[in-house]
Structures are given as structure tokens and as C-alpha cells.
Amino acid sequence: MPLKSAESKKSLTTAQREELLSTLKARFEKNVSRHQALDWAKVEAKLAASPAKLWSLAEMEKTGGEPDVVSHDKKTGEYLFFDCSEQSPQGRVSVCYDRAGLESRKEHKPKDTAIDMATAMGVELLTEEEYQALQKLGDFDTKTSSWIKTPDEIRKLGGALHADRRYNRVFIGYNGAQSYYGVRGFRASLKV
Structure with missing residues (x-):
């Protein structure tokens, strides 16, 4: 029974679904x-046939990601969504990279990790290649950075x-996985 109730939490009401689809359509246009x-x-039509993916998009939206379609794979038929918010999504900042990074901190631990949040949302962090592709669509993370x-x-x-964009250039950097900053979050991708 617990699994069933957990699954039911990962669904949208009719009103939530309609509102999200309206928001996504407006952003698409x-x-x-x-x-x-x-x-x-x-x-x-693809979204309507994928309620779990629609729920994940709602989570991306709720945390400030402003998800939008960025490509379509003709072989698989999948559409790829990225967080397209101008800056790293506000609902996902001040997080370590992953659980091991969080557990290695002795004090001042953040509330969550990028990997744990992404898993709970049913999404993936952008890869370096995906981040570079996103930056070809506009200027993102000019004041923030994203794991x-x-x-x-x-x-x-x-x-x-x-990664971030500064001086009209995309930079890939590194930190210890235990670090976190108020202006660093993460951007997600979702295949539907």
C-alpha cells in the first residue's frame, strides 16, 4: 500500500494538468x-500520454526551472525538455552535489543535494554537452551557476x-561535492 500512495502523490489533478499545459504552451510559443x-x-499529445513525465515537468516548473522543449529525437520520438530559466532555478539552490558530499560536511549542512532532488523529481542533471547546447539557445546563468x-x-x-556564463563565454568549473552556494543550483533535463 505505501508504494501506491507514493505513486498517487506523483500525479496532477485535472486543474493542475491544464494549468501546466497552458504554461508550457505559452512558453513554447x-x-x-x-x-x-x-x-x-x-x-x-506526448505529454498527455505520459502523466508521470507531466508530474516531473510540474516539479521543474514549481522549483523555478521554466522547462521548455529544446529538441526532438526522430528515432525514439522523444521530446527533450531543459530548464530554461534565465538563472539557476531558485527552488533548487544552496545544495551540495550529492549525498556523499553532504555527509562529508561536518557543519553547516544544506537541506538537500542536487542528485537527491533530481531523483525525487524524476529528472536528470544536465550533462556538460547538454549545458553547452542550452547555452546556444540563449544566455543562461549569467549571475548564478548550476551543478x-x-x-x-x-x-x-x-x-x-x-557551469555558468560569464564574459560572453561558458565556463565549466569544479568544486568539492560537499560545497554549496546561495547562487548555485542545478538545471534538469527530461525526455518525454
Whole structure:
């Protein structure tokens, strides 16, 4: 029974679904340059058939991510959504990279981690390649930074990657996974 109640929490009411779809449609129409040649009706049909993915998009929206469609994979039929908020989503800042980073802190621990939050939301952190692709669609993280998916070989050594845009250039940097900052959050991706 607990699993069933947990699953029911990951669904939207009809009103929430309609409001989210309206928000996503308006953003889609306002930012055509992010997804030229894509048809909203097809995206919406895919979303309607994927209630769990729609819930994840609602979580992205609720935490300030402003998700939008950025590409379509013709082979799989999947649409790719990224957080397209101008700055790192406000509802996801001041977090360590992952649980091991959080547990290694002796004091002043943040409330959560980027990896744990993403898992709970049903999304993935952007990879370095995805972050670079996002930055080709506009100027993001000009005052903030975002944790990005860190390769295992770096993570095993205690590090974690973050990215931002400064001086009209995208920078990929690193910190210890236990670090956190009020202006660093994470950006997510979701395939639907």
C-alpha cells in the first residue's frame, strides 16, 4: 500500500494538468527559436500520454526551472525538455552535489543535494554537452551557476562540476561535492 500512495502523490489533478499545459504552451510559443519546426499539438499529445513525465515537468516548473522543449529525437520520438530559466532555478539552490558530499560536511549542512532532488523529481542533471547546447539557445546563468552531471572518474576523487556564463563565454568549473552556494543550483533535463 505505501508504494501506491507514493505513486498517487506523483500525479496532477485535472486543474493542475491544464494549468501546466497552458504554461508550457505559452512558453513554447514565446520561444520558437528553441524548437523550430516542432508542433505543439504533437508535444502536447506526448505529454498527455505520459502523466508521470507531466508530474516531473510540474516539479521543474514549481522549483523555478521554466522547462521548455529544446529538441526532438526522430528515432525514439522523444521530446527533450531543459530548464530554461534565465538563472539557476531558485527552488533548487544552496545544495551540495550529492549525498556523499553532504555527509562529508561536518557543519553547516544544506537541506538537500542536487542528485537527491533530481531523483525525487524524476529528472536528470544536465550533462556538460547538454549545458553547452542550452547555452546556444540563449544566455543562461549569467549571475548564478548550476551543478552538472559529473563523470564518475572526477566524482571518485571528491570533485563535482558546475557551469555558468560569464564574459560572453561558458565556463565549466569544479568544486568539492560537499560545497554549496546561495547562487548555485542545478538545471534538469527530461525526455518525454
